[in-house]
Amino acid sequence: MPIKDIPSPADIRAARVADPDLRERDLADRIGITEAQLLAAHIGHGVTPISADPDRVMPAINRLGEVMALTRNDSCVIEKIGVYDDYRGGPHAALIVNGEIDLRLFPRHFAYGFAVEKPLKDGGVRQSLQFFDAAGDAVHKVFLRDSSVVEEWDGLIEELAVCDRAETLSVSDRRPVEPARADPDKADRLRAEWDNITDTHQFLQMVRKLKMNRLGAYRIAGAPYVRPLATTSVATLLERAAATALPIMAFVGNMGCIEIHTGPISTLKPMGPWLNVLDPGFNLHLRADHIAEVWQVTKATRRGDAISVEAFDKDGMLIVQLFGVLADQDAAARWNETVFALDGLAQEETV
Incomplete structure (x- = not known):
């Protein structure tokens, strides 16, 4: 999606303020952008761009202790609570396998990363790490819980932060689903x-x-x-x-x-x-x-x-x-x- 085709960061933030309860994915769809572009527009407003390299990120997440891991596609969402222990990296595929968290990661699809601090109605803040592909679609998210080691959050974000703080993100076209192919x-x-x-x-x-x-x-x-x-x-x-x-x-x-x-x-x-x-x-x-x-x-x-x-x-x-x-x-x-x-x-x- 070319940059010129998306609303300005200020307009995106205004849309968020106007409808604070709508899920990010649904809000992005409504205003014609991707979820990654929605978050990029909030850089400096509760969002920090971070590395999306699983070899850097996944071992660091382990310091947060118990968290919630979320992965989704257009029709299904899975959420598991556990720790990111026993990460095994690799250039083409990586994995985490322990008692609760079981992930297969494909690093070439991790293009953008964000640390997100979202204010809640009760006065609290929901902290998460969110990762997106080149098309701006979510590939994996990690949410802190009350039981997480929140003391590690600030240091982890400082360690993973990247220099590019552009509020406008250019994303590639989504790859269409391959239909059934047989001979x-x-x-x-x-x-x-x-x-x-x-x-x-x-x-x-x-x-x-x-x-x-x-x-x-x-x-x-x-x-x-x-x-x-x-x-x-x-x-x-x-x-x-x-x-x-x-x-x-x-x-x-x-x-x-x-x-x-x-x-x-x-x-x-x-x-x-x-x-x-x-x-x-x-x-x-x-x-x-x-x-x-x-x-x-x-x-x-x-x-x-x-x-x-x-x-x-x-x-x-x-x-x-x-x-x-x-x-x-x-x-x-x-x-x-x-x-x-x-x-x-x-x-x-x-x-």
Whole structure:
């Protein structure tokens, strides 16, 4: 979005003052800018530009102690409470894996970073670190809590601050979602390659080699590799998992970050189009009305078959992936039984 096409920083700040309760993402959409541009307009007004380099930022966040990690796409938000301990960096992919926080980070998509201090109605201030891609869309956010080590905040921001304090930000065009890409003439080869998988991480490498993508491969693979499910099956699955304290793995992400929850869920509260998991330490907010396709997918691993339920929107964007917990054999067996009981569709109903 060229700079000349966006409102002035003063006009953006005035729009914020005029509607203080609207979420930043929604306000940005309303005035025709990105969320990163909204924050840039507030530099010097509670916002400080900081490094977006995960190798610098993530170890520093660990000093804040317990925080809330948030990752989202257009249809799903995941929130986990924990510490940013055990960061492992890398130029192409990085990760944090500990008891609560489980992240996969892709540094090339971390283009902008901001430290945000937002005044609250009760007189307090909500402190957060927010990171955006080159298009100005959020890839990951970190929110301080009452239990955080707030004494570290000022020093951390001073350490991570960058010199560029421009209030007007030029962002690139958003990359469109790639629609399903498949080659029916390679269906037999796809199945043969699928039979050789020994780890779920090998799957995307395999489909890329065949010049397909995830959804395209699902549409032509057929049984026993995939089974199309009703779009209501994600809600059904979450309801049954909550009712039986079934441990699950939920993967929610965007191009820059994938956040993962592992464990049972207990409180599921639908509200309008939203399915909300509201558990201590873990929240999930899913727009059920955005789900256009759902697939049950089986991939072999050294610990047994990994069976997932994966939801896509109308454009082919992956919204959420739900897995069983293979490390717990009893839980994995219960997961498989629950997934196999979900309503399926005829193949012709999926395309």
